[in-house]
Amino acid sequence: MVLTIAVMLIAVGALVAITLAKGFEGVLPFFAFLVIVLPGEAKIDFGDLFALTVTRGAIATLAVLYFAFANQHPKSARSDSLPLKYLLILYLGWSMVSTVNSIVFTTSLKTVLDNALEFYLVYYILAKSVSRVETVHKILLASVGALVVCCIFGAVEHFTQWKVINLFPEVTHRLRAGVGGRMGESGRITATFPHPILFGNALALGIPWALYLLGMAKTAAQKAYLWVATIMMAWNLYKTLSRGPWLALALSLFVLFIFSQGSLRKYLMVICLLTVAALIIRPGVLDTLRNTYIETRTPDSARGGAYQYRYDLMRLATQALAKDPTRAVWGFGPESFPSLGLEGEDSTTGKMEPFESCDSGFVEVMLDTGYVGLSLVVALFIRAALFSWKGFKTVPRPANFLCLVFLVSLGAYAFMMLSVENFGWGQQTLMLWILIALSVVYPRLAETENVAERDVVVPLPETRP
Numbered sequence: 001m002v003l004t005i006a007v008m009l010i011a012v013g014a015l016v017a018i019t020l021a022k023g024f025e026g027v028l029p030f031f032a033f034l035v036i037v038l039p040g041e042a043k044i045d046f047g048d049l050f051a052l053t054v055t056r057g058a059i060a061t062l063a064v065l066y067f068a069f070a071n072q073h074p075k076s077a078r079s080d081s082l083p084l085k086y087l088l089i090l091y092l093g094w095s096m097v098s099t100v101n102s103i104v105f106t107t108s109l110k111t112v113l114d115n116a117l118e119f120y121l122v123y124y125i126l127a128k129s130v131s132r133v134e135t136v137h138k139i140l141l142a143s144v145g146a147l148v149v150c151c152i153f154g155a156v157e158h159f160t161q162w163k164v165i166n167l168f169p170e171v172t173h174r175l176r177a178g179v180g181g182r183m184g185e186s187g188r189i190t191a192t193f194p195h196p197i198l199f200g201n202a203l204a205l206g207i208p209w210a211l212y213l214l215g216m217a218k219t220a221a222q223k224a225y226l227w228v229a230t231i232m233m234a235w236n237l238y239k240t241l242s243r244g245p246w247l248a249l250a251l252s253l254f255v256l257f258i259f260s261q262g263s264l265r266k267y268l269m270v271i272c273l274l275t276v277a278a279l280i281i282r283p284g285v286l287d288t289l290r291n292t293y294i295e296t297r298t299p300d301s302a303r304g305g306a307y308q309y310r311y312d313l314m315r316l317a318t319q320a321l322a323k324d325p326t327r328a329v330w331g332f333g334p335e336s337f338p339s340l341g342l343e344g345e346d347s348t349t350g351k352m353e354p355f356e357s358c359d360s361g362f363v364e365v366m367l368d369t370g371y372v373g374l375s376l377v378v379a380l381f382i383r384a385a386l387f388s389w390k391g392f393k394t395v396p397r398p399a400n401f402l403c404l405v406f407l408v409s410l411g412a413y414a415f416m417m418l419s420v421e422n423f424g425w426g427q428q429t430l431m432l433w434i435l436i437a438l439s440v441v442y443p444r445l446a447e448t449e450n451v452a453e454r455d456v457v458v459p460l461p462e463t464r465p
Helices: 002-022 024-037 054-072 085-100 105-129 133-160 196-216 220-239 243-259 262-281 283-296 302-322 325-330 361-394 401-417 427-454
Strands: 043-046 050-053 343-345 352-354
Touching: 002 024, 002 043, 002 054, 024 054, 024 105, 024 133, 024 427, 050 054, 054 105, 085 105, 085 325, 085 361, 105 427, 133 196, 133 220, 133 427, 196 220, 196 243, 196 262, 196 401, 196 427, 220 243, 220 262, 243 262, 243 401, 262 283, 283 302, 302 325, 302 343, 302 361, 325 361, 361 401, 361 427, 401 427
Parallel strands: none
Antiparallel strands: 043 050, 343 352
16 A cells, blocks of 8 residues: 555656646656556555556546646647547447446446546547657657566566566456466566556557667667667567467568568568577477467367367357347446356367356457447547558658558557457556557648648848849
């Protein structure tokens, strides 16, 4: 409790101090750093009413600072329309419809309020406040810096089995107890994240961001730091032993390599060479990857069972919704999965088993808010991706490449939602909403600043008769 209060006071004080010194837009990178590093375990419980996490304290502080200071700097509080506004209103409204018909009304209501006051609020503030391309770059750099700190914790965890989250009271997380939380014996690192897979999700986003920044770096010191950051994140991602993030990162880097040019393509080739060298120098790495693939394709192995579990979960979820047409429309209510008591045949054993973990973000949304809610979430991803795709086609080079990075990151996150419940909780969800906010504002900012640079009139030297 004392440590949590101290961390909260430091976080809130730093946010206020930076705002007073640099203005509201200047505090956004530090805020991004905070919400990625801070663990959910750092919280103060108020019984069944609610839990005040340090992250929520930081978000509440940012909101107060936004309404107090952003309007003093017109560029940091744009008056233009909020992108994705109607989709967010629709999804929030539909979540309330699902809540009214929820099998766990109180839990669902708390969940909707939490999402609105955390994730949607962060999106709103960033989408309305980021007014310069420089700020976008600083937020990405701060996010990478936060992941580097987490990677340091991950390295300590790997070599000593001590977890930084052990400093805080233990929290029961939503994923299966057998693989996550504080289980050091599993050999999978979590850093400050609730689960190894969620840490892997964040790293799969952070590595492409670091590579983009590496391509933008101007000094040798910046390049050295970003190379170290990329290598640290790649090593930590490997140590999470998370197949979904591995594959998401591989696909992301492949797409970026196809479309990249100049120095970034060279950097990606260096990454490939380093990866091949690591497989040759450390045969155990190749053996781990090979065994992981073989076990995934072996139904009676632990990894094969976990892989098949996702398919069985989808089958049971569609069957549960098919039993009642109204549930197919609005679902069972947000955060209702633990109360559903789904039970069905495990295709790997042929036995009837309880399904206690919703290992898919899309299945979770489908069960929580029905097919209508699922359609709205899919539309949200597609709409945000279209902003980035349009920016990639219209923003002049090389500024347009960041649009592709955002597009790839959105696709990677959606891909990872297929195999883990990563939507609506954890630091990686805050990274997602930061990503969505930046992806919808960056193309306009890049195009505007590029036009402004072209329209600068250079005065002719004064001539004398």
